[in-house]
Amino acid sequence: MTIRHLKIFLAVCSCGFNTTKAAARLHMTQPAVSLAIRELEQYYGVILFDRIGRRLKITGAGRRFLEYASRITVLFDDMEKGMRNWDSFGLLRVGASITIGSQFLPEYVKVFYRRDPGTEIRALIGPSDLLEQKLLENDLDLALMEGAPRSPHLIAEEYMEDRLVILCPADSGYRQGQEITLEEFRRHRLLLREQGSGTREIFDRAAREAGFIVNPAWESMSTTALINAVMNGLGTAILPYRMVLEPLERGLAVAVHVRELSLRRRLHIVYHQEKFLTPSALAFIELCRSFELDYPLPRFPGHLQEPPR
Numbered sequence: 001m002t003i004r005h006l007k008i009f010l011a012v013c014s015c016g017f018n019t020t021k022a023a024a025r026l027h028m029t030q031p032a033v034s035l036a037i038r039e040l041e042q043y044y045g046v047i048l049f050d051r052i053g054r055r056l057k058i059t060g061a062g063r064r065f066l067e068y069a070s071r072i073t074v075l076f077d078d079m080e081k082g083m084r085n086w087d088s089f090g091l092l093r094v095g096a097s098i099t100i101g102s103q104f105l106p107e108y109v110k111v112f113y114r115r116d117p118g119t120e121i122r123a124l125i126g127p128s129d130l131l132e133q134k135l136l137e138n139d140l141d142l143a144l145m146e147g148a149p150r151s152p153h154l155i156a157e158e159y160m161e162d163r164l165v166i167l168c169p170a171d172s173g174y175r176q177g178q179e180i181t182l183e184e185f186r187r188h189r190l191l192l193r194e195q196g197s198g199t200r201e202i203f204d205r206a207a208r209e210a211g212f213i214v215n216p217a218w219e220s221m222s223t224t225a226l227i228n229a230v231m232n233g234l235g236t237a238i239l240p241y242r243m244v245l246e247p248l249e250r251g252l253a254v255a256v257h258v259r260e261l262s263l264r265r266r267l268h269i270v271y272h273q274e275k276f277l278t279p280s281a282l283a284f285i286e287l288c289r290s291f292e293l294d295y296p297l298p299r300f301p302g303h304l305q306e307p308p309r
Helices: 003-014 019-026 030-044 060-084 098-103 105-115 128-136 198-210 223-231 241-249 279-294
Strands: 049-052 055-058 091-096 120-125 142-145 154-169 190-193 218-220 236-240 253-256 264-272
Touching (some): 003 019, 003 030, 091 098, 091 105, 091 128, 091 279, 098 120, 098 142, 098 241, 105 279, 120 128, 128 142, 128 264, 142 279, 154 223, 154 241, 190 198, 190 223, 218 223, 223 241, 223 253, 236 241, 241 253, 264 279
Parallel strands (some): 091 142, 190 218
Antiparallel strands (some): 049 055, 154 236, 154 253
Protein backbone atom coordinates (compact mmCIF):
# COMPACT_ATOMS: atom_id res chain seq x y z
CA MET A 1 0.00 0.00 0.00
CA THR A 2 1.38 3.42 -1.02
CA ILE A 3 0.29 7.05 -0.86
CA ARG A 4 -0.57 6.64 -4.55
CA HIS A 5 -3.20 4.04 -3.61
CA LEU A 6 -4.73 6.45 -1.10
CA LYS A 7 -4.93 9.27 -3.64
CA ILE A 8 -6.57 6.99 -6.20
CA PHE A 9 -9.12 5.89 -3.59
CA LEU A 10 -9.86 9.53 -2.67
CA ALA A 11 -10.26 10.46 -6.33
CA VAL A 12 -12.82 7.67 -6.81
CA CYS A 13 -14.78 8.93 -3.78
CA SER A 14 -14.68 12.58 -4.86
CA CYS A 15 -15.85 11.63 -8.39
CA GLY A 16 -19.07 10.06 -7.12
CA PHE A 17 -17.54 6.54 -6.93
CA ASN A 18 -17.01 6.61 -10.68
CA THR A 19 -13.70 5.01 -11.70
CA THR A 20 -13.84 6.40 -15.24
CA LYS A 21 -14.10 10.00 -14.00
CA ALA A 22 -11.39 9.36 -11.40
CA ALA A 23 -9.10 7.96 -14.10
CA ALA A 24 -9.62 11.07 -16.24
CA ARG A 25 -8.83 13.35 -13.31
CA LEU A 26 -5.68 11.39 -12.47
CA HIS A 27 -4.61 10.95 -16.12
CA MET A 28 -4.71 7.18 -15.71
CA THR A 29 -6.57 4.37 -17.39
CA GLN A 30 -9.77 3.06 -15.83
CA PRO A 31 -8.37 -0.49 -15.43
CA ALA A 32 -5.37 0.91 -13.53
CA VAL A 33 -7.70 2.71 -11.11
CA SER A 34 -9.78 -0.44 -10.57
CA LEU A 35 -6.59 -2.46 -9.99
CA ALA A 36 -5.40 -0.01 -7.32
CA ILE A 37 -8.73 -0.34 -5.47
CA ARG A 38 -8.53 -4.13 -5.61
CA GLU A 39 -4.95 -4.03 -4.30
CA LEU A 40 -6.11 -1.94 -1.33
CA GLU A 41 -8.92 -4.40 -0.59
CA GLN A 42 -6.55 -7.36 -0.81
CA TYR A 43 -3.92 -5.66 1.37
CA TYR A 44 -6.38 -4.93 4.20
CA GLY A 45 -8.69 -7.88 3.64
CA VAL A 46 -11.83 -5.74 3.49
CA ILE A 47 -14.33 -4.69 0.84
CA LEU A 48 -14.21 -0.93 0.28
CA PHE A 49 -16.90 -0.80 -2.40
CA ASP A 50 -19.86 -3.00 -3.19
CA ARG A 51 -20.15 -3.66 -6.93
CA ILE A 52 -23.83 -3.35 -7.83
CA GLY A 53 -24.24 -3.72 -11.56
CA ARG A 54 -21.73 -1.29 -13.07
CA ARG A 55 -21.86 1.07 -10.11
CA LEU A 56 -19.79 1.27 -6.94
CA LYS A 57 -21.29 1.89 -3.52
CA ILE A 58 -18.99 2.60 -0.58
CA THR A 59 -19.18 0.18 2.35
CA GLY A 60 -18.87 0.86 6.05
CA ALA A 61 -15.22 -0.16 5.90
CA GLY A 62 -14.80 2.14 2.91
CA ARG A 63 -16.20 5.09 4.85
CA ARG A 64 -13.79 4.45 7.71
CA PHE A 65 -10.91 4.11 5.24
CA LEU A 66 -11.98 7.44 3.67
CA GLU A 67 -11.49 9.19 7.01
CA TYR A 68 -8.00 7.74 7.43
CA ALA A 69 -7.00 8.40 3.82
CA SER A 70 -8.13 12.03 3.95
CA ARG A 71 -6.12 12.72 7.09
CA ILE A 72 -3.01 10.89 5.90
CA THR A 73 -2.86 12.55 2.48
CA VAL A 74 -3.30 16.04 3.89
CA LEU A 75 -0.41 15.46 6.31
CA PHE A 76 1.69 13.87 3.57
CA ASP A 77 1.09 16.79 1.20
CA ASP A 78 2.01 19.23 3.96
CA MET A 79 5.24 17.35 4.55
CA GLU A 80 6.06 17.22 0.83
CA LYS A 81 5.42 20.91 0.23
CA GLY A 82 7.03 21.96 3.47
CA MET A 83 10.23 19.97 3.14
CA ARG A 84 10.67 20.57 -0.60
CA ASN A 85 10.08 24.30 -0.14
CA TRP A 86 11.76 24.81 3.22
CA ASP A 87 13.20 28.15 2.13
CA SER A 88 9.83 29.53 0.95
CA PHE A 89 7.75 29.06 4.07
CA GLY A 90 6.68 32.68 3.68
CA LEU A 91 3.92 31.67 1.25
CA LEU A 92 0.33 31.70 2.50
CA ARG A 93 -2.41 30.34 0.19
CA VAL A 94 -5.72 32.05 0.99
CA GLY A 95 -9.07 31.48 -0.68
CA ALA A 96 -12.06 33.82 -0.52
CA SER A 97 -15.60 33.72 -1.80
CA ILE A 98 -16.31 36.27 -4.52
CA THR A 99 -18.03 38.75 -2.19
CA ILE A 100 -15.36 38.54 0.52
CA GLY A 101 -12.63 38.54 -2.11
CA SER A 102 -13.83 41.79 -3.66
CA GLN A 103 -15.00 43.44 -0.45
CA PHE A 104 -12.70 42.44 2.41
CA LEU A 105 -9.67 40.48 1.19
CA PRO A 106 -7.81 43.41 -0.44
CA GLU A 107 -7.99 45.32 2.85
CA TYR A 108 -6.90 42.28 4.87
CA VAL A 109 -3.91 41.64 2.61
CA LYS A 110 -2.83 45.29 2.52
CA VAL A 111 -2.74 45.47 6.32
CA PHE A 112 -1.10 42.05 6.61
CA TYR A 113 1.73 43.08 4.25
CA ARG A 114 2.43 46.10 6.45
CA ARG A 115 2.62 43.86 9.51
CA ASP A 116 4.49 40.94 7.91
CA PRO A 117 6.26 42.07 4.71
CA GLY A 118 8.18 38.79 4.52
CA THR A 119 5.11 36.68 3.78
CA GLU A 120 3.68 36.39 0.27
CA ILE A 121 -0.06 35.76 -0.03
CA ARG A 122 -1.32 33.80 -3.02
CA ALA A 123 -5.09 34.33 -3.33
CA LEU A 124 -7.82 32.34 -5.05
CA ILE A 125 -11.22 34.03 -5.35
CA GLY A 126 -14.11 31.83 -6.39
CA PRO A 127 -17.44 30.29 -5.35
CA SER A 128 -17.65 28.57 -1.98
CA ASP A 129 -17.96 25.05 -3.41
CA LEU A 130 -14.66 25.50 -5.33
CA LEU A 131 -12.91 26.76 -2.20
CA GLU A 132 -14.14 23.77 -0.22
CA GLN A 133 -12.75 21.41 -2.87
CA LYS A 134 -9.38 23.20 -2.82
CA LEU A 135 -9.19 22.98 0.98
CA LEU A 136 -9.90 19.25 0.88
CA GLU A 137 -7.20 18.79 -1.78
CA ASN A 138 -4.74 20.85 0.31
CA ASP A 139 -4.36 23.47 -2.43
CA LEU A 140 -5.33 26.20 0.07
CA ASP A 141 -4.16 26.80 3.63
CA LEU A 142 -7.39 28.54 4.66
CA ALA A 143 -10.42 30.20 3.11
CA LEU A 144 -12.85 32.98 3.97
CA MET A 145 -16.41 31.94 3.11
CA GLU A 146 -19.93 33.24 3.65
CA GLY A 147 -21.62 29.90 4.18
CA ALA A 148 -20.48 27.04 6.39
CA PRO A 149 -18.72 24.20 4.52
CA ARG A 150 -20.49 20.90 3.92
CA SER A 151 -17.53 18.57 4.51
CA PRO A 152 -17.08 17.21 8.05
CA HIS A 153 -13.31 17.34 7.50
CA LEU A 154 -13.29 21.15 7.47
CA ILE A 155 -13.35 23.42 10.53
CA ALA A 156 -15.36 26.65 10.21
CA GLU A 157 -14.95 29.49 12.68
CA GLU A 158 -17.42 32.38 12.61
CA TYR A 159 -15.52 35.64 12.62
CA MET A 160 -17.95 38.37 11.51
CA GLU A 161 -21.68 38.95 11.22
CA ASP A 162 -23.12 40.65 8.19
CA ARG A 163 -26.52 40.94 6.52
CA LEU A 164 -28.02 40.94 3.07
CA VAL A 165 -30.37 43.67 1.90
CA ILE A 166 -33.18 43.77 -0.64
CA LEU A 167 -32.09 46.44 -3.11
CA CYS A 168 -34.77 48.10 -5.27
CA PRO A 169 -34.60 50.82 -7.94
CA ALA A 170 -34.78 54.40 -6.66
CA ASP A 171 -37.96 55.02 -8.68
CA SER A 172 -39.73 51.89 -7.40
CA GLY A 173 -42.00 53.97 -5.15
CA TYR A 174 -40.55 52.55 -1.92
CA ARG A 175 -39.07 54.55 0.94
CA GLN A 176 -35.66 53.73 2.35
CA GLY A 177 -36.09 50.97 4.95
CA GLN A 178 -39.78 50.39 4.15
CA GLU A 179 -41.26 47.03 5.13
CA ILE A 180 -43.14 45.19 2.39
CA THR A 181 -45.13 41.97 2.54
CA LEU A 182 -43.74 38.62 1.45
CA GLU A 183 -46.53 38.35 -1.13
CA GLU A 184 -45.51 41.67 -2.67
CA PHE A 185 -41.83 40.74 -2.63
CA ARG A 186 -42.53 37.50 -4.49
CA ARG A 187 -43.87 39.52 -7.43
CA HIS A 188 -40.50 41.25 -7.91
CA ARG A 189 -38.14 40.38 -10.76
CA LEU A 190 -35.15 38.98 -8.85
CA LEU A 191 -31.53 39.60 -9.81
CA LEU A 192 -29.34 37.16 -7.86
CA ARG A 193 -25.81 35.91 -7.44
CA GLU A 194 -24.96 32.58 -9.09
CA GLN A 195 -25.65 29.13 -7.66
CA GLY A 196 -22.82 28.06 -5.35
CA SER A 197 -22.07 31.54 -3.99
CA GLY A 198 -22.46 32.10 -0.26
CA THR A 199 -24.80 35.06 -0.84
CA ARG A 200 -27.10 32.93 -3.00
CA GLU A 201 -27.11 30.04 -0.51
CA ILE A 202 -28.23 32.35 2.30
CA PHE A 203 -31.07 33.81 0.25
CA ASP A 204 -32.18 30.41 -1.08
CA ARG A 205 -32.31 29.08 2.49
CA ALA A 206 -34.31 32.10 3.66
CA ALA A 207 -36.74 31.61 0.75
CA ARG A 208 -37.22 27.91 1.59
CA GLU A 209 -37.90 28.77 5.22
CA ALA A 210 -40.48 31.32 4.05
CA GLY A 211 -42.14 28.66 1.86
CA PHE A 212 -41.29 29.61 -1.71
CA ILE A 213 -38.87 28.66 -4.49
CA VAL A 214 -36.57 31.19 -6.13
CA ASN A 215 -36.76 31.69 -9.92
CA PRO A 216 -34.39 34.58 -10.71
CA ALA A 217 -34.60 36.66 -13.86
CA TRP A 218 -30.84 37.29 -13.69
CA GLU A 219 -27.95 35.30 -12.25
CA SER A 220 -24.48 36.84 -12.13
CA MET A 221 -21.08 36.34 -10.53
CA SER A 222 -20.67 40.13 -10.58
CA THR A 223 -22.09 42.18 -7.71
CA THR A 224 -21.35 45.33 -9.74
CA ALA A 225 -23.50 44.06 -12.62
CA LEU A 226 -26.42 43.40 -10.28
CA ILE A 227 -26.19 46.83 -8.62
CA ASN A 228 -26.09 48.58 -11.99
CA ALA A 229 -29.07 46.50 -13.17
CA VAL A 230 -31.08 47.61 -10.13
CA MET A 231 -30.18 51.26 -10.70
CA ASN A 232 -31.44 50.91 -14.28
CA GLY A 233 -34.79 49.60 -13.06
CA LEU A 234 -34.35 46.00 -14.22
CA GLY A 235 -35.35 44.33 -10.95
CA THR A 236 -34.57 43.71 -7.29
CA ALA A 237 -31.26 42.30 -6.05
CA ILE A 238 -30.31 40.63 -2.76
CA LEU A 239 -26.78 41.67 -1.88
CA PRO A 240 -24.46 42.21 1.11
CA TYR A 241 -25.19 45.45 2.97
CA ARG A 242 -21.63 46.72 2.85
CA MET A 243 -21.53 46.29 -0.92
CA VAL A 244 -24.49 48.64 -1.48
CA LEU A 245 -23.68 51.46 0.97
CA GLU A 246 -22.59 53.85 -1.79
CA PRO A 247 -25.67 53.55 -4.04
CA LEU A 248 -27.92 53.77 -0.95
CA GLU A 249 -26.20 56.89 0.38
CA ARG A 250 -26.30 58.55 -3.05
CA GLY A 251 -30.01 57.81 -3.47
CA LEU A 252 -29.40 55.60 -6.51
CA ALA A 253 -31.33 52.69 -4.96
CA VAL A 254 -33.42 51.93 -1.87
CA ALA A 255 -33.34 49.00 0.54
CA VAL A 256 -36.59 47.46 1.76
CA HIS A 257 -37.33 44.86 4.43
CA VAL A 258 -39.44 41.69 4.44
CA ARG A 259 -40.17 40.47 7.95
CA GLU A 260 -40.47 36.80 6.93
CA LEU A 261 -37.00 36.71 5.34
CA SER A 262 -34.04 36.21 7.67
CA LEU A 263 -31.07 37.59 5.74
CA ARG A 264 -28.39 37.78 8.42
CA ARG A 265 -25.25 35.84 7.66
CA ARG A 266 -21.98 34.95 9.35
CA LEU A 267 -18.64 34.93 7.60
CA HIS A 268 -16.35 31.99 8.30
CA ILE A 269 -12.64 31.23 8.45
CA VAL A 270 -12.33 27.65 7.14
CA TYR A 271 -9.42 25.19 7.16
CA HIS A 272 -8.87 21.44 7.11
CA GLN A 273 -9.10 19.73 10.50
CA GLU A 274 -5.70 18.10 9.94
CA LYS A 275 -4.02 21.21 8.58
CA PHE A 276 -0.89 22.48 10.34
CA LEU A 277 -1.37 26.25 10.58
CA THR A 278 1.92 28.13 10.33
CA PRO A 279 2.57 31.26 12.40
CA SER A 280 1.77 33.33 9.29
CA ALA A 281 -1.58 31.57 8.87
CA LEU A 282 -2.44 32.08 12.54
CA ALA A 283 -1.48 35.76 12.29
CA PHE A 284 -3.69 36.22 9.21
CA ILE A 285 -6.62 34.54 10.97
CA GLU A 286 -6.19 36.83 13.98
CA LEU A 287 -6.13 39.87 11.68
CA CYS A 288 -9.47 38.81 10.15
CA ARG A 289 -11.01 38.29 13.60
CA SER A 290 -10.08 41.74 14.84
CA PHE A 291 -10.27 43.73 11.59
CA GLU A 292 -13.59 45.46 12.22
CA LEU A 293 -12.38 46.72 15.59
CA ASP A 294 -9.19 48.25 14.20
CA TYR A 295 -10.04 49.47 10.69
CA PRO A 296 -12.94 51.17 8.86
CA LEU A 297 -15.39 49.14 6.82
CA PRO A 298 -14.45 48.57 3.17
CA ARG A 299 -16.60 50.33 0.59
CA PHE A 300 -18.17 49.23 -2.68
CA PRO A 301 -15.27 48.89 -5.17
CA GLY A 302 -17.20 48.76 -8.43
CA HIS A 303 -18.11 51.37 -11.04
CA LEU A 304 -21.64 52.68 -10.73
CA GLN A 305 -23.36 53.34 -14.03
CA GLU A 306 -26.05 55.83 -13.17
CA PRO A 307 -29.21 55.50 -15.25
CA PRO A 308 -29.97 58.23 -17.83
CA ARG A 309 -32.17 61.03 -16.58
